[in-house]
Amino acid sequence: MESRYLTVHALTKYIKRKFDADPHLHEIMVKGEISNFKQHSSGHMYFTLKDEKARILAVMFARNNQQMKFKPENGMKVLIKASITVYESSGQYQMYVSEMQPDGIGQLYLAYEQLRAKLEQEGMFRPDHKKAIPKYPRTIGVITSPTGAAIRDIITTIKRRYPIAKIMIYPALVQGETAAPSIVKAVQQANEQDSPLIDVLIVGRGGGSIEELWAFNEEIVARAIYTSNIPVISAVGHETDFTICDFVADMRAPTPTGAAELAVPHIDELVERILTRQSRLIRGIKEKVELQKLRLNRIQRSYAFRYPKVLYDQKMEQLDKQTELLTRNVQRVLEQKHMQQELIQKQLVRNHPNHYIKKANQDLASLQKNLVRNTELILQAKRQAFLSKIGKMDALSPLKIMERGYNVAYDHHGKLIASIKQVKPKDQIELNLADGMVEAEIIAVKER
Structure with missing residues (x-):
C-alpha cells in the first residue's frame, strides 16, 4: 500500500525533468525589475525578478556575468535571457540567466554612468x-x-x-x-x-x-x-x-x-612676444641713458666735480679695487653668456633650425654690444657717484666753512659762545679761525 506514495525528492525530480524537457522554458526572454540582489564572493549573482503581479527567483553564474559592463542594482529594470528549471533542494522553480541588459537604456551607457558616479564620489x-x-x-x-x-x-x-x-x-x-x-x-x-x-x-x-x-x-x-x-x-x-x-x-x-x-604654444606667437619684450628693453635702456645724462650734467655742475682733488687721491686705491672686481664680474658674465651661447647653438644644431640659429647669432652679437655699452655706462655712473660723494663730504667739512671767513668763539672758560647774553664788555674771548686762534676783548655788546 505504501508503494503508491512518492517521496518528496522523487516528486521534485519528476517536476524538474518536466521543466527541463519543455522547449518553451529554454532561452526565454523576460523583462522585469530586480530586487533582493546579492553577488556572492564566488561571483554568482542571486536576485528576484518581479513585476506588479508576480515574482520569480533568478541566478546568474559568474561565467555568464564576467563580460557585463554594468552592475545590476535593486530597482533596475532589465531584459534577460534565461532558462526555467527547478532547484531540487527547495523545490522552487527559478531562472538561470545567461544574458542581461538594462531595459530602456544601453548597457554601455549605464556602465559609463555608474563608473562616472563612482569615480566622482572618490x-x-x-x-x-x-x-x-x-x-x-x-x-x-x-x-x-x-x-x-x-x-x-x-x-x-x-x-x-x-x-x-x-x-x-x-x-x-x-x-x-x-x-x-x-x-x-x-x-x-x-x-x-x-x-x-x-x-x-x-x-x-x-x-x-x-x-x-x-x-x-x-x-x-x-x-x-x-x-x-x-x-x-x-x-x-x-x-x-x-x-x-x-x-x-x-x-x-x-x-x-x-x-x-x-x-604646445605657437612659435610665431612666441617670436612676437620676444620682439615685443626686446622693444621694451631698448626703450627702457634709452630712458635709462637719458636719465644718466641728466645725472651727469648735474654732477658736472656740482662743487664736488669741479674740486675733487682733496678726497679723490685718498679713494684711488679703493677705486682700483672696485674696478678690478667689476672687471672680473664682467668677465664672468661674459663667460656665462658664452657658455649659454654654446648650449643654445648645440640645441639648435640638434633640431636643425638654421634660420633660428642665424637670428640667435645676430641677437647674441647685439646683446654683447649692449652688455659692453651698459657696462661702460654703469662704470661711468659708479665713478660719477663716487665723485659726487667726495664733493659732498668736502662741502660739508667744518674747515671748508671756516676758510670762507667764519670762526668759532669761546669764553675764558672754553665754553662755546652762542649768544650775546653770554658775554659783556671787557670779557676776554678766544676766536678759532681756519689757520689759528686769536685772543680778543669784548669792547661792546649790541643786540641785532
Missing part, C-alpha cells in the same frame, strides 16, 4: 588634483594607435606650431578587449621614461561609436591617468564625445588636433 574629478600643462614643453608623449589618423594629425599640428618640441610615441591599441590594458601599459611606460623626460602626455584616438571608444571608459585606464605623474591631455573622439578619461585627465581636448594645439 574625488578623482576634483580640480585641485589636476596638474598644470607646461607652457613650453620640450618632449611630448603621445599614446594612441600608430596607424590611425589621430597620430598624423597630432604630429602635423605640433611640427607646425612648435617645431622645436620632441615627440615620443607610445603605440597602444585603442579599440577592442585588449585596448584598456594596452593603454595602461603605455601610460606606465611614459611615466617610467628617464631620458628625455616627458613634459606632457596626450592620450586619445579619433571618433567612433561608444563601443569603439569604450577602452577610454574602463576603470583601469581612468586610474592609470589619475595616478600619472605627467600631466595628461585627453583627446578622445570628436567634440561631442565624452569619456571617463576626459573627466580624470588634467585637461580635455575636443579632438586629437585640439590636444596638440593645447599642448
Whole structure:
C-alpha cells in the first residue's frame, strides 16, 4: 500500500525533468525589475525578478556575468535571457540567466554612468588634483594607435606650431578587449621614461561609436591617468564625445588636433612676444641713458666735480679695487653668456633650425654690444657717484666753512659762545679761525 506514495525528492525530480524537457522554458526572454540582489564572493549573482503581479527567483553564474559592463542594482529594470528549471533542494522553480541588459537604456551607457558616479564620489574629478600643462614643453608623449589618423594629425599640428618640441610615441591599441590594458601599459611606460623626460602626455584616438571608444571608459585606464605623474591631455573622439578619461585627465581636448594645439604654444606667437619684450628693453635702456645724462650734467655742475682733488687721491686705491672686481664680474658674465651661447647653438644644431640659429647669432652679437655699452655706462655712473660723494663730504667739512671767513668763539672758560647774553664788555674771548686762534676783548655788546 505504501508503494503508491512518492517521496518528496522523487516528486521534485519528476517536476524538474518536466521543466527541463519543455522547449518553451529554454532561452526565454523576460523583462522585469530586480530586487533582493546579492553577488556572492564566488561571483554568482542571486536576485528576484518581479513585476506588479508576480515574482520569480533568478541566478546568474559568474561565467555568464564576467563580460557585463554594468552592475545590476535593486530597482533596475532589465531584459534577460534565461532558462526555467527547478532547484531540487527547495523545490522552487527559478531562472538561470545567461544574458542581461538594462531595459530602456544601453548597457554601455549605464556602465559609463555608474563608473562616472563612482569615480566622482572618490574625488578623482576634483580640480585641485589636476596638474598644470607646461607652457613650453620640450618632449611630448603621445599614446594612441600608430596607424590611425589621430597620430598624423597630432604630429602635423605640433611640427607646425612648435617645431622645436620632441615627440615620443607610445603605440597602444585603442579599440577592442585588449585596448584598456594596452593603454595602461603605455601610460606606465611614459611615466617610467628617464631620458628625455616627458613634459606632457596626450592620450586619445579619433571618433567612433561608444563601443569603439569604450577602452577610454574602463576603470583601469581612468586610474592609470589619475595616478600619472605627467600631466595628461585627453583627446578622445570628436567634440561631442565624452569619456571617463576626459573627466580624470588634467585637461580635455575636443579632438586629437585640439590636444596638440593645447599642448604646445605657437612659435610665431612666441617670436612676437620676444620682439615685443626686446622693444621694451631698448626703450627702457634709452630712458635709462637719458636719465644718466641728466645725472651727469648735474654732477658736472656740482662743487664736488669741479674740486675733487682733496678726497679723490685718498679713494684711488679703493677705486682700483672696485674696478678690478667689476672687471672680473664682467668677465664672468661674459663667460656665462658664452657658455649659454654654446648650449643654445648645440640645441639648435640638434633640431636643425638654421634660420633660428642665424637670428640667435645676430641677437647674441647685439646683446654683447649692449652688455659692453651698459657696462661702460654703469662704470661711468659708479665713478660719477663716487665723485659726487667726495664733493659732498668736502662741502660739508667744518674747515671748508671756516676758510670762507667764519670762526668759532669761546669764553675764558672754553665754553662755546652762542649768544650775546653770554658775554659783556671787557670779557676776554678766544676766536678759532681756519689757520689759528686769536685772543680778543669784548669792547661792546649790541643786540641785532
